[in-house]
Amino acid sequence: MADPMKIRANLVGDSTEVKVLMSHEMETGQRKDSDGKTIPAWFIQRVKVTHNDKVVLAAQWGPAVSKNPFVSFKFKGGAKGDKVTITWVDNHDDTRTDEATIA
Amino acid sequence: MGIIGRLVAGAALVAIAGGVLHGCATAPADTEVSDRAAAMMKSSFKSRGQATLARLDQDETQRLCSEYAGRALPASIATKIEQANLATIQYPADGKLVGDWKSGEKIAQSGQGFQYSDDPNKPAGANCYACHQLSPKELSYGTIGPSLYHFGKLHGYSDATRKYAWQKIYNAEAFAACSNMPRFGHHHILTEQQIRDVVALLVDPASPVNQ
């Protein structure tokens, strides 16, 4: 199973700033291994961030997103103690969900 | 390099060693640490691919430059190192020192070669851009060595300039004892033709270096 994400969610003024690091190879499918065989593509395709069951960010990614992806954004309406939940799904249908408390 | 060249070089280097032993002012304790460090390295490194343990065996130039590193190199030793290395320089039998600058630019860009991770069957590069500015088009250049931009333009497109460029690439220690620059000809890092091409990159009026 994939490693947990590292999520930071901090209240800055009236916005919640979310910063997330995900553990993923984000293999492009363009690289070759030492034997010259193409390494198959393996990357996160969809990301969803929710706060109180409301979607605050949704994304579709291709393999050009860097290995161990990082995203930072802000949304309004969060309060200290609320949960921010992040889910990703990759092209192998592997998935991971983690949550953090707004500080 | 031909066998005769190697013998000459060897003899010259032995001569330096003799001279240094007489004038050696290094404290015994320091020599003892140096010897132990060398022995420790022999047991701590392992041969891998083309990079065998023999690479740790120093020639006289390497030994002296290590010994005096971090302090002033006495002028007499510097002169001896330079003379010995000047004697190693070989010239092409056909006397042609200048090749194709376009090929030279590729050689200057490539850092491949002689690492245990490199394919020994592929030609090595000179990696000039790692340390020098050359063509103004390449922004990613290093500063360990001086800028060589306008090398030919500044030095003049003369036979003397061409010969100096050849010699410097072949064995930089001939002009600057304990230079940071590899001895590309002396250590057979580059072939004769590759050296010609890098010389061309520096001295050909059409080379981007001289634009």
Added chain:
Amino acid sequence: MNTNRRQALKATGAVSLLTLVAAAGWLEPGDAAAAEGWNKGAFETHSMDETMKALGGGAPVPSSDIAFFSTPDIAENGAVVPIGITSKVAQTESIAILIEKNPNMLAAVFDIPPGTDASLSTRIKMGQTSNVYALVKANGKYYVTSKEIKVTLGGCGG
């Protein structure tokens, strides 16, 4: 990482993923087409024109209301190129990143629901020096700005 968050992460493991995403209305449990929420066609294009077609939009209008931030002109390494995009176009619905000279042009699309700032940063890969486009969808229309990012070579073994 503080202990509280670590515990929070552990607690999450107990929650069924499906319950969680179903609650968010994102995936329906047992929906065979769930994996198709990814626009495959759009991620296999080689030009702005093709990408726009796959996204279902027309030619984007250049806009000075879109700006890059914390996005250097030169990347020391193409494997990780920081990209920040802010859109001041009213009713911004999504922000996409396109890299002209990558094997496939579209790198990422972010949907921006109401209440979320139309401003985000992430990191993308670039195979070589290229124009990078910030494509914004607002009120059904597309807007774009671009900048060139140079990718440099590095290292002594390079």
Added chain:
Amino acid sequence: MRTIIRRAVAAAVLAGTLAVTVGGAFAESTADEIAKYREALQDGNPAELWEARGEEMWKAPRGPSHVSFARCDLGLGPGVVKGAYAQLPRYFPDASRVMDLETRLVWCMVNQQGYSEADATKTKFGNGSAHRSDLEALAAYVTAQSRGVKMNVALDEPHVRDMYRLGEKMFYYRGGTHDFACATCHGDDGKRIRLQDLPNLTKVEGAQKAYTTWPAYRVSQGELRTFQWRLNDCFRQQRFPELAFGSDASIALTAYLAGRANGAAYDGPAIKR
């Protein structure tokens, strides 16, 4: 056709905005932009992913003996991690040897957790999720617990002092096909290789800045790398044979550089090109 459309769109975009860099960049602006690049990376360091994995590993029972690192003494007492890295390498009487962090972790894995030496060092340097390195994750966790702690390697301890002096000799040792020593690239102020700044490790400030920012997440590799890796890969590029993991030479050179960094606050794991 496709190309033409793309160019046309690009041209339209270029005409419509001023966001495109004007050509003819030169050295100073290059340096400025590289500085901006590095700054932009600081915001999120994937090294944290390694730290989190290392923390789990540090606390969990492991190996044939099924024991955690709770009894592993990094020099400040069994299981004490806080500040330990800032005093390594140090002399460990139980092993009769000066050890750096990685060799000490291997020692605990072998002598306490029951691993064979070969198993403990099987994946010294990770390569993707299929070949992850426990040692790199553990090192990320342990070093992060010294963040902000001043480097304080015991140079007055005779064994450490000796390794420091041997390491200094190694630093200046020229060899190989290219005549390189560590000092070739790291013996002068303000130098670069290609666009990478080279710390002058012969000066205290240079050694401090360099040593206190390892381990680091290398964006070029997408991996967290420790100081053992840093030395190993420097020697590869020096065209030397391979520096053996945890060898005396690796510890001597680490002792030299860590000792020269004394007094500076540890600031890793960092993120680097």
